[in-house]
Amino acid sequence: MPPDHISHLQCVLCGTTYDPAKVTYTCPTCGPTGVLEVYYDYEQVAPRISRAHLAQERDTTIWRYRALLPISYSQKEIPTLAIGGTPLYQVERLRKYLGMSDLWLKDDTRNPSASLKDRASIIAVTRAEGKTVACASTGNAASSLAVQAASVGLSCYIFVPQNAPRAKIVQLLMCGATVFAVQGSYDDAFDMCIEACNTFGWYNRNTGYNPYLVEGKKTAGLEIAEQLGWHVPESVIVPTGDGCIISGVYRGFEDLYLLGIIDHIPRLIAVQAEGSPAIVRALEGDGVVRPCEAHTIADGISVGLPRNGAMAVRHIRASHGFGVTVSDAEILTAEKELARRTGVFAEPSGAASYAGLLRLLDSGKIARDERVVLLVTGSGLKSIDAVVEAAGSVVSIEKGSAGMNVVEKTVQSLSSTKEPDTYRGSRTSNKEPSAGRGLRGFLKKLVSKKWGS
Numbered sequence: 001m002p003p004d005h006i007s008h009l010q011c012v013l014c015g016t017t018y019d020p021a022k023v024t025y026t027c028p029t030c031g032p033t034g035v036l037e038v039y040y041d042y043e044q045v046a047p048r049i050s051r052a053h054l055a056q057e058r059d060t061t062i063w064r065y066r067a068l069l070p071i072s073y074s075q076k077e078i079p080t081l082a083i084g085g086t087p088l089y090q091v092e093r094l095r096k097y098l099g100m101s102d103l104w105l106k107d108d109t110r111n112p113s114a115s116l117k118d119r120a121s122i123i124a125v126t127r128a129e130g131k132t133v134a135c136a137s138t139g140n141a142a143s144s145l146a147v148q149a150a151s152v153g154l155s156c157y158i159f160v161p162q163n164a165p166r167a168k169i170v171q172l173l174m175c176g177a178t179v180f181a182v183q184g185s186y187d188d189a190f191d192m193c194i195e196a197c198n199t200f201g202w203y204n205r206n207t208g209y210n211p212y213l214v215e216g217k218k219t220a221g222l223e224i225a226e227q228l229g230w231h232v233p234e235s236v237i238v239p240t241g242d243g244c245i246i247s248g249v250y251r252g253f254e255d256l257y258l259l260g261i262i263d264h265i266p267r268l269i270a271v272q273a274e275g276s277p278a279i280v281r282a283l284e285g286d287g288v289v290r291p292c293e294a295h296t297i298a299d300g301i302s303v304g305l306p307r308n309g310a311m312a313v314r315h316i317r318a319s320h321g322f323g324v325t326v327s328d329a330e331i332l333t334a335e336k337e338l339a340r341r342t343g344v345f346a347e348p349s350g351a352a353s354y355a356g357l358l359r360l361l362d363s364g365k366i367a368r369d370e371r372v373v374l375l376v377t378g379s380g381l382k383s384i385d386a387v388v389e390a391a392g393s394v395v396s397i398e399k400g401s402a403g404m405n406v407v408e409k410t411v412q413s414l415s416s417t418k419e420p421d422t423y424r425g426s427r428t429s430n431k432e433p434s435a436g437r438g439l440r441g442f443l444k445k446l447v448s449k450k451w452g453s
């Protein structure tokens with residue numbers, strides 16, 4: 001049964017509206033690129049959600065926003081893994097370093113499968129009605145679906161490109177999913193997954209195809225607004241691949257705005273890798289998303305043909321936002337610096353938001369007194385291969401007094417090293433501080449073997 005508080009679905013390309021009882025995935029006229037957007041009957045929703053309701057609500061997971069989720073109000077059973085309710089940090093050290101007064105970090109590595117994708121997968125397993133579930137993914141969406149399919153006992157098939165990170169594949173297999181590693185790109189895996197779902201009658205969890213998954217991701221936006229006491233930020237910076245997360249964040253703020261709970265929708269800023277820039281190109285051009293070759297170390301946002309591109313462009317423009325690209329080198333530097341200055345270890349695609357922030361500070365597109373939220377979408381622990389080189393080296397020491405001598409020298413050398421305490425632009429901050437170069441030289445002499453090699 002489709003939820004009765006959903007009024008209709010509308011195609012992002014041709015604008016045709018559909019009865020949610022009659023169409024499951026994309027627009028029958030436009031095909032797979034005709035992604036459908038979910039519209040609610042706010043007269044049914046409004047009595048169930050307000051600032052006062054939420055102040056009384058004790059559930060800290062995404063289900064506190066159940067009134068705004070595409071699950072029928074009459075459905076009794078919902079999955080029990082705790083999704084959402086992730087921290088929004090004040091990041092004092094990072095604020096001080098960047099000279100920003102109102103910077104926040106939304107840490108979505110803190111979900112059961114360690115990524116924001118859990119917010120979408122929970123909607124898929126709830127709506128699957130016992131069917132086998134499947135998805136194609138660069139990694140996180142798949143591991144998230146596998147984790148949640150395991151929690152409710154659904155069979156799960158996953159299509160990944162063969163270069164998907166090891167840790168994510170292991171997580172899939174451990175949770176009992178059957179994994180097909182497609183000898184091709186993410187885009188090839190996506191097409192094969194759709195075909196298999198059609199053939200075998202599985203429930204398709206692909207965002208940018210299944211209209212309800214963006215609705216799960218919107219809980220990130222709902223949480224940011226509520227955690228800031230409804231004083232919404234001026235900008236939210238979002239790592240962007242397919243365009244589903246940024247559309248989700250927009251939808252969260254849009255719902256609250258339409259319900260009169262907040263007074264404006266923040267500017268949404270999409271950060272893409274220079275090697276995977278389709279949505280940023282569309283934003284800077286005529287708004288049409290065209291496929292491009294995708295090459296970036298940030299596997300989570302490595303997408304040649306963004307499946308939710310048209311919707312993302314529309315939402316970013318509606319929010320008066322824009323896009324920015326960052327290089328792989330900037331992403332790696334950002335990942336390391338973010339971990340060192342906040343304790344949040346993001347994966348490369350998750351750290352892209354911070355790399356984007358640095359670019360925007362350099363260019364003056366973001367002011368230092370703006371209220372800005374950085375969205376960190378996934379944990380670095382799942383993509384360590386990408387950063388083994390950038391992480392640095394361990395100091396290998398002998399047992400006993402010879403080793404202790406080295407420990408002593410290392411401590412002395414470190415005590416004379418000072419990290420830069422203010423950000424002076426990416427051109428200077430990407431380089432080692434001069435004292436650090438001395439330390440690096442000292443360590444190099446000691447270290448014969450790179451950690452992890």
Ligand SMILES: [Zn+2]
Pocket residue numbers: 011012013014015016027028029030031034
């Ligand atoms: Zn259409």
